[in-house]
Amino acid sequence: MSEYKSSIMLVDDHPLLRKGLKQLLALEDELQVIAEASSGAEAIPLAVELDPDLIILDLNMQGMDGIATLKKMRDEGVTSRIVMLTVSDADEDVVNAISNGADGYLLKDSDPELLLEQIKRSLTGKMVLSEEITQVLATALRRPAVKTSAELNSLTNREHEILSFIAKGLSNKLIARELTISDGTVKVHVKHLLKKLGLRSRVEAAVWMVNQQAAKT
Amino acid sequence: MSEYKSSIMLVDDHPLLRKGLKQLLALEDELQVIAEASSGAEAIPLAVELDPDLIILDLNMQGMDGIATLKKMRDEGVTSRIVMLTVSDADEDVVNAISNGADGYLLKDSDPELLLEQIKRSLTGKMVLSEEITQVLATALRRPAVKTSAELNSLTNREHEILSFIAKGLSNKLIARELTISDGTVKVHVKHLLKKLGLRSRVEAAVWMVNQQAAKT
DNA sequence: TTGGGAGTACCTATTAAGTGGTAATTAGTA
DNA sequence: TACTAATTACCACTTAATAGGTACTCCCAA
Known part of the structure; x- marks a missing residue:
């Protein structure tokens, strides 16, 4: 192995998880955590400035979520390897992450040894996916009827x-x-969203959305 | 402070989070992690056998979830203090946890220092709740709308x-x-069912029902 | 046999929701 | 700079939904 230390940045809104991850990474001399962020907003300028070798990015964050952060980073020209670390094995999340330029998708409940192994593999330029994810990805690609995320993203x-x-x-x-805007304005947004989703009433929208959310679990 | 070391058991299916938590607890000499479990099933016999001073229990676990684990432990006569540690600030989860004998409810995204503080406070016999949770609990108690199958049966x-x-x-x-009746009649039924369920609109009814169905899984 | 719940229907009045326009502001893009 | 998308707001209009009644039929139980 070379003596070069790989620089790593952690982005996760759970301080505890960052702690655990840092401790894990500290097991390897050649890995060095050079920055941490607890939100996407905080992470983006840091990523641009530091351009670390690897960014480990949580998917489910409050405020700007992981996918949005990922997109924005790529937009801003960040060329670091970016690996998503998350609890969600939902089809759309995986597909979304990969298609938006993620270099890997790992699950938080993996065995730490394995996780460390894959993080190191990622640094060598390989796409890394958790076991379970490979399966998910395969089946997801087999039926490209993923209109859900596409429509939500619109x-x-x-x-x-x-x-x-x-x-x-x-x-x-x-x-x-709730939003301190007029109810007329709300109606406008409702009108638009119904049109985009091809739904006929707020009740349909509610049902669709709740089912959507339930599916993610 | 006394010289007695408090025994703590961690139950969480994320090894990383356990790592972070252990590291955090290691900051205090009087805290000692004597056991770890990655599932409810694994945790229960351990809890019965070791009867630690404190059990830190994740709410969202695969297989038996946190609430079920909590119940079972109390059933088995575990008298340890049990604090839920979780990402969820959903009303029902909080209420469920507390009413099933949890001695605290902390959020994973709290500041680690604060978390440690509260864990120590918990060991002195106090009920500990994260800031956000206090609010949730208050509003949840204000409306005792715990309607379930009982109200469906009405x-x-x-x-x-x-x-x-x-x-x-x-x-x-x-x-x-669909039912070949007049829409006026449908309105009557809707009116009655909203009243019985204590809901304010068909949208609320739809959301409630869909969640109900999703929960059955 | 009478009373009540369930299901049906109709009526009135009021509020909520949805549609189709116009338009101003801001931020980002070609 | 001109253009576009997003957000906000307002107006007028139509339809849907909700609340409160009355009333008739059927059936089951007291």
């Missing part, structure tokens, strides 16, 4: 936000109050 | 039938056509 942030309120059963008036 | 056959159409996103008019 929504703007605001529309998506409002959809999730609808999926909680809120009325336009209540949503308006 | 519906007549027709009402139930119509509820499931609502849960598919159908309008009153379409439901009427």
Whole structure:
């Protein structure tokens, strides 16, 4: 092995998990954690500035989620290897991550030894996927009927936000109050989101969305 | 402080998180992790045998989840303090955990220092809750809307039938056509079922029902 | 045999939701 | 710079949904 130390950046909104991960990485002399971030917003400028060899990125973060962060980083010209580390083995997440330029997709509940092994393999330029993921990916690719994520992605942030309120059963008036905008504006967003999703009422939207969320578990 | 070392057991199916947590607890001399488990099934006999001072229990585990594990442990006579550590701040989870004998409910994304502080406080016999949780708990208790199958059973056959159409996103008019009755009659049933379930709109009903169905899995 | 729940239907009144426009602002892009 | 997408707001209009009644039929149990 060379004496070059690989620089690694951790992005995860769980401090505990960062701790565990850091400890794991510390087992290898050639791995060096040079930065940590607890959110996408925080991570992006850091990534641009430091351009580490590897970025380990959590998928499920509050605020900007992992996929959005990944996209933004690639947009900003970050060329680091980026590996997603997550609890979710949902089809769309995997597919989304890979197709948006992730170099790997690992599960948090993997055996730590294995995880470390794969992180090192990733640094050699290989695409790394957790066991379970390989299977998921294969079946996901076999049926390209993944209209779900595609259609969800066609929504703007605001529309998506409002959809999730609808999926909680809120009325336009209540949503308006939550977001401090007029209920007329909420109606506009609802109108647009219904059109984009090809649905005929907020009830259909609520049902669709709740099923969507349930499927992710 | 006394010289007695508190015995702690960790139950979480994420090895990484266990690592982080162990490292955190190692900062305090009087805390000693005497056992780890990666599942409820594994944890229960261990808890019975070791009867540690504190059990830190993950809520979202594969197989037997945290609540089930908690219940079973209490059933088996485990008297350890049990603190839930989780990412979920869902009302029901919190209420469920507390009412099933948990002595605390902490969030994984809390600041580690704070977490350690609260774990120590828990060992002195105090109920510990993360900041965010206090709020959730308060609002959850304010509305004792713990409706489940009991309230589903209070519906007549027709009402139930119509509820499931609502849960598919159908309008009153379409439901009427399906059942070959007038849409005015459908409205009557909807009116009754909303009242019985204590819901404010068909959207709430749809969301509730779909979640109900999803939970059955 | 009478009372009540369930299911049906209709009526009125009010509120919520959805549609189709116009338009201003801002941020980002060609 | 001109263009575009996103977000916001307002207006007018139509349809859907909800709440409160009355009322008739059927069936089952007291």
